[in-house]
Amino acid sequence: MSSEIFDELLYLAVDNGASDIVVKSDKPGYLRLHGSLEPVEMPPIDGESVLAFVDENVPGNYKEIWEMEGQVDFAYFLERAGRFRVNAFLQRGTVSVVFRHIKSKIPDFGELDLDQEVLMNLARQKDGIVFLCGATGSGKSTTLACLLNWVNHNMDKHVVTLEDPIEFNFIDAQSVFNQREIGIDAPSFQKALKAVLRQNPDIILIGEMRDRDTFETALAAAETGHLVFTTLHAANVQQAITRLFEYFPAEQHSLVQRKLSECLRGIIVQKLLPNLEGDGRVPAQEVLVADSVVKNTIRDGKYDKVHALLDASPESGSRSFNRELLRLIKAGKVSKKVALDNSPNAQALEMNLKGIFLSESNRILGV
Numbered sequence: 001m002s003s004e005i006f007d008e009l010l011y012l013a014v015d016n017g018a019s020d021i022v023v024k025s026d027k028p029g030y031l032r033l034h035g036s037l038e039p040v041e042m043p044p045i046d047g048e049s050v051l052a053f054v055d056e057n058v059p060g061n062y063k064e065i066w067e068m069e070g071q072v073d074f075a076y077f078l079e080r081a082g083r084f085r086v087n088a089f090l091q092r093g094t095v096s097v098v099f100r101h102i103k104s105k106i107p108d109f110g111e112l113d114l115d116q117e118v119l120m121n122l123a124r125q126k127d128g129i130v131f132l133c134g135a136t137g138s139g140k141s142t143t144l145a146c147l148l149n150w151v152n153h154n155m156d157k158h159v160v161t162l163e164d165p166i167e168f169n170f171i172d173a174q175s176v177f178n179q180r181e182i183g184i185d186a187p188s189f190q191k192a193l194k195a196v197l198r199q200n201p202d203i204i205l206i207g208e209m210r211d212r213d214t215f216e217t218a219l220a221a222a223e224t225g226h227l228v229f230t231t232l233h234a235a236n237v238q239q240a241i242t243r244l245f246e247y248f249p250a251e252q253h254s255l256v257q258r259k260l261s262e263c264l265r266g267i268i269v270q271k272l273l274p275n276l277e278g279d280g281r282v283p284a285q286e287v288l289v290a291d292s293v294v295k296n297t298i299r300d301g302k303y304d305k306v307h308a309l310l311d312a313s314p315e316s317g318s319r320s321f322n323r324e325l326l327r328l329i330k331a332g333k334v335s336k337k338v339a340l341d342n343s344p345n346a347q348a349l350e351m352n353l354k355g356i357f358l359s360e361s362n363r364i365l366g367v
Helices: 002-015 047-057 060-069 116-123 140-154 189-196 212-223 237-245 250-263 292-299 303-309 321-330 336-342 346-353
Strands: 020-024 030-033 036-039 071-078 082-091 094-102 128-133 158-163 176-181 203-206 227-232 264-274 281-289
Touching: 002 020, 002 047, 002 071, 002 094, 047 071, 047 094, 060 071, 116 140, 116 264, 116 281, 128 140, 128 212, 128 237, 140 158, 140 203, 140 227, 140 264, 158 189, 189 203, 189 212, 203 212, 212 227, 212 250, 227 237, 237 250, 237 264, 237 281, 237 303, 250 264, 250 292, 264 292, 264 321, 264 336, 281 321, 292 303, 321 336, 321 346, 336 346
Parallel strands: 128 227, 128 264, 158 176, 158 203, 203 227
Antiparallel strands: 020 030, 020 094, 030 036, 071 082, 082 094, 264 281
């Protein structure tokens, strides 16, 4: 009975284009529509039904995690609606569940309005590591799926993905995909990562950069001829770099600086912004392409100088959020108000809109 309530809610969510569904015990469901959370006109879902849904649908080998940790990730499939990534967790002694709808069709660059050249150039790298960053719900997984789908149809590669859980299903085209779900196909990220180097991959997708062990293994893979794509929670490029060094004690920073400077191929930080029509969202990306200047800056530990490099050589593909916001305004993708509200430096963006771009020696707060 509990699954029927959830299924109806999920069908409603898909029919209305919701990206996420939030269920809290003894509350109605909520849908995230174009970034806003909206309540559903329905009776509250009692706590027993929420708990029963989790108990009925969590995979058997995840039950111990759920019982021991009070939180669990798993996938849920619903006929005619598709796959959902599910996170169930306890709060104040009751159960809440959040669903993320995974669209069955992987969108292409054009559908997502992404910079095709930058992403294709990163996908063509023979080795190294690429980070896609942003907050939860910023479209990181979808962008990575789009990029890997392009690889699938344009390159002869063996791609191994390590995910928790698997989100998009890839059907082999020119490339061969092996997708491993943590908890089902491998007991942990750490063990899956140690094994992946023996699986002859060209490209490795690590669902999330979680800890020092994951980062060290990813660097080792990048150093030994593999191209690694992964995600990281960071608000901007500079924060992404500094977050990586938080995994290590200060005495190891110089070694990590050298390794990262040699392996880094690019960092993309993505946000989703309301479009001009107000009926959807468009991605805005801050991009750092690791050219020789960027590599030297990281190797020397001058992280505070990274932001200044974003707009220094646009031919490389790098760009700051303000440059991206300016592009989106001029292209009629977002309103000036939305851009200013989301700018890291609204004053500088106002000046950019008037055609004023300050040199590095006269920068205002990083533009």
